[in-house]
Amino acid sequence: MLATAVIVFREVLEAALIVGIVAAATRAVPGRNRWLATGIAAGLAGAGVVALGTDRISELASGVGQELFNATVLGIAVVMLAWHNLWMSSHGAALAADARSVGNAIRDGRRECSVLSVVIGLAVLREGSETVLFLYGIAAAEGGGSWPMLAGGLAGIAAGIAVGYALYAGLLRIPLRWFFTVTGMLVLLLAAGLASQAARFLIQADVLPSLATPLWDTSALLPQTSVAGTLLHSLVGYEARPAGMQIVFYLFVLIAVAAGMRWVDSHGPPSARQGATS
Amino acid sequence: MRFTAPLAAIVAFVALLPLPLPAAAADEEFKLVIQDHRFQPVELLVPAGKKVKLVIENRDPTPEEFESHALNREKVLAGKATATVLIGPLKPGRYPFVGEYNEKTAQGVVVVQ
Numbered sequence: 001m002l003a004t005a006v007i008v009f010r011e012v013l014e015a016a017l018i019v020g021i022v023a024a025a026t027r028a029v030p031g032r033n034r035w036l037a038t039g040i041a042a043g044l045a046g047a048g049v050v051a052l053g054t055d056r057i058s059e060l061a062s063g064v065g066q067e068l069f070n071a072t073v074l075g076i077a078v079v080m081l082a083w084h085n086l087w088m089s090s091h092g093a094a095l096a097a098d099a100r101s102v103g104n105a106i107r108d109g110r111r112e113c114s115v116l117s118v119v120i121g122l123a124v125l126r127e128g129s130e131t132v133l134f135l136y137g138i139a140a141a142e143g144g145g146s147w148p149m150l151a152g153g154l155a156g157i158a159a160g161i162a163v164g165y166a167l168y169a170g171l172l173r174i175p176l177r178w179f180f181t182v183t184g185m186l187v188l189l190l191a192a193g194l195a196s197q198a199a200r201f202l203i204q205a206d207v208l209p210s211l212a213t214p215l216w217d218t219s220a221l222l223p224q225t226s227v228a229g230t231l232l233h234s235l236v237g238y239e240a241r242p243a244g245m246q247i248v249f250y251l252f253v254l255i256a257v258a259a260g261m262r263w264v265d266s267h268g269p270p271s272a273r274q275g276a277t278s
Numbered sequence: 279m280r281f282t283a284p285l286a287a288i289v290a291f292v293a294l295l296p297l298p299l300p301a302a303a304a305d306e307e308f309k310l311v312i313q314d315h316r317f318q319p320v321e322l323l324v325p326a327g328k329k330v331k332l333v334i335e336n337r338d339p340t341p342e343e344f345e346s347h348a349l350n351r352e353k354v355l356a357g358k359a360t361a362t363v364l365i366g367p368l369k370p371g372r373y374p375f376v377g378e379y380n381e382k383t384a385q386g387v388v389v390v391q
Binding site: 003007054055058063064066067130133134136137138140141200203204205206213214219223224225239240241242243 | 362367
């Protein structure tokens with residue numbers, strides 16, 4: 001039962017952390033709860049469909065369908081997170097100044113939330129489909145003893161959600177002055193980490209060269225299977241044995257999005273910056 | 279349209295996704311079978327410095343996830359399904375892998391020499 005809980009926890013954790021960060025990052029955006037719920041619900045439904053279609057997806061594109069599917073899902077999430085950070089660079093100051101008086105941001109906020117809804121949906125879809133498959137495997141296994149294991153699975157889901165919520169609650173304690181800077185950094189690192197994962201799938205599909213396998217090996221120092229390694233992997237994209245191409249993707253997204261944020265910040269619409277001074 | 283910017287971004291991303299090239303020179307194939315949540319063979323010998331193809335056949339009715347941090351690979355297999363995983367070129371050494379859904383029994387190692 002414990003083993004089951006640990007496996008499910010590991011799968012759920014990444015999605016839960018993403019939901020936690022996104023929920024915090026959109027705290028001041030009107031109507032975000034509905035969007036969060038929509039994203040999670042759509043993600044769960046999608047997870048079921050993907051789990052059922054595992055074999056069919058796998059056979060696409062001469063056997064590398066699963067890799068391309070994962071890389072695409074990750075790539076879309078990276079684009080969405082980047083878009084969020086650029087949006088925050090022009091509206092964040094106004095949101096931080098006074099969440100309730102940002103009349104103009106409400107219309108934009110809707111679009112913003114639909115984007116983050118997609119990010120959450122994709123995270124739940126990707127990690128959820130593996131959880132669904134795993135739990136299905138347990139349920140379908142012949143012989144008894146599957147009920148305690150399913151209970152373990154549920155415990156793992158609950159623990160994953162609890163960690164995601166703890167991250168969310170912890171982030172909300174950050175003073176508003178620093179809040180959007182911190183969530184912006186987290187979203188930036190998250191996007192870079194997901195880009196590195198996308199690169200890994202493209203290497204596995206033999207679409208991209210690995211450049212160096214591995215570029216470094218810190219698996220003795222901080223194994224990726226350890227608690228700290230798993231958390232760092234989900235949050236900032238830590239890899240104990242990354243391919244060179246993964247680091248290229250990571251740095252590219254990190255630098256490009258950071259530069260974009262800086263640019264929008266200095267060239268953004270004046271209405272967004274007035275809020276900061278009021 | 280409210281979704282224009284993100285939609286355009288998605289379209290651009292998908293359009294730019296490189297298509298997999300048709301498998302060039304056939305990579306050497308190595309067969310791995312999953313049965314009763316165990317890998318056969320437990321030790322798989324592959325040559326160093328070459329790309330090789332692992333053909334993994336899951337004979338169990340339940341799904342499995344082939345995972346190896348050492349090889350930097352993960353692939354989900356449905357029950358009664360076969361999948362391929364390309365690995366290498368690798369330096370000589372031992373690269374353990376597991377079936378993540380049945381980690382206690384499903385363990386193996388790719389031995390590169």
